[in-house]
Amino acid sequence: MDVEALEREALAAIAEARSADELEEVRVRTLGRKSPLKLALREVRDRKSGMALNAIRERVEQGLAARQAELAQPTEDPTFDPTLPGDEIPRGSYHLITRQRRRIEDVFVGMGYEIFDGREVDTVENNFDALNTAEEHPSRDPRDTFYLDDNTVLRTHTSPSQIRAMRAMEPPVYVASLGRVYRRDTLDATHTPIFHQVEALAVDRHVTLADLRGTMRAFAEAIFGGTREIRMRTSFFPFTEPSVEFDMTCFLCDGAGCAVCKHSGWIEMGGAGEVDPNVLAGVGYDPDEWQGFAWGLGIDRIAFARHGLPDLRLFWENDIRFLSQF
Numbered sequence: 001m002d003v004e005a006l007e008r009e010a011l012a013a014i015a016e017a018r019s020a021d022e023l024e025e026v027r028v029r030t031l032g033r034k035s036p037l038k039l040a041l042r043e044v045r046d047r048k049s050g051m052a053l054n055a056i057r058e059r060v061e062q063g064l065a066a067r068q069a070e071l072a073q074p075t076e077d078p079t080f081d082p083t084l085p086g087d088e089i090p091r092g093s094y095h096l097i098t099r100q101r102r103r104i105e106d107v108f109v110g111m112g113y114e115i116f117d118g119r120e121v122d123t124v125e126n127n128f129d130a131l132n133t134a135e136e137h138p139s140r141d142p143r144d145t146f147y148l149d150d151n152t153v154l155r156t157h158t159s160p161s162q163i164r165a166m167r168a169m170e171p172p173v174y175v176a177s178l179g180r181v182y183r184r185d186t187l188d189a190t191h192t193p194i195f196h197q198v199e200a201l202a203v204d205r206h207v208t209l210a211d212l213r214g215t216m217r218a219f220a221e222a223i224f225g226g227t228r229e230i231r232m233r234t235s236f237f238p239f240t241e242p243s244v245e246f247d248m249t250c251f252l253c254d255g256a257g258c259a260v261c262k263h264s265g266w267i268e269m270g271g272a273g274e275v276d277p278n279v280l281a282g283v284g285y286d287p288d289e290w291q292g293f294a295w296g297l298g299i300d301r302i303a304f305a306r307h308g309l310p311d312l313r314l315f316w317e318n319d320i321r322f323l324s325q326f
């Protein structure tokens, strides 16, 4: 018998085995009870050929063990093609209100204003008294305002930031203050008890309503684009005199009338006015030397209008289908 051929064939079959089952077949064929090797071992009579056959058996057994270990290794996934673009890792984005806030801050910084942080929990003094608000003014009613105790409220507007800024700085003052405000409103499509405002305050010598108008216009054009006209309507706020509400021409139809502006051509922006001399005097500024203007407007409403949203509650529901659009 050609024992060397036997070994060569056995090792070749082992190398070709593609699975554990195939390998087992090779084992039975080459080392099983009826295999030529086992039969030859049984026939062997002299020590020399016995040792030669045993050496072959050992090498075949080693070959089987080595191949078995190889087959147990996880193989490359044939469905994995590294040349294809990978799955994109989903990335978060800023909330629409945050994005709007940051745009507004950029516009004010660009006009030379300082961003000033007020407090969401503030004193009745800052929220009402120092803003010249009469004792019997309806906005003080606990049915409209969240009181934490007799002297502390969740601020109902960002205007107390005017007081904090003027008490902290010497005039001239140019600040914008943005953040959350709180009112006891019932939640519906157009009211949320928490919303966001931006307050602008400029105090300098010889500040007039014309400066206010020009600043509003620059602001409206920076946020909404195009050429915007500003319209002022007389109004009342305790802390401004005169007081106005201001509108801008619709950013969609430029004043022609469309669904966004409810066919009026105008979009309401917010309240404004010349800072009341009582307020200036209250923070220790001489009203004969310093004048100022202030305005406040709702950030949520700007985002609402710009994106044609149907319901303010979308800002609070954290629905990923909504949030991921921005």
Ligand code: PHE
Binding pocket: 156, 157, 158, 159, 199, 237, 240, 270, 271, 272, 273, 294, 295, 296, 297
């Ligand atoms: N604080 C007022 C409001 O919330 C808006 C306002 C701000 C009006 C500054 C005048 C000046 O309605």
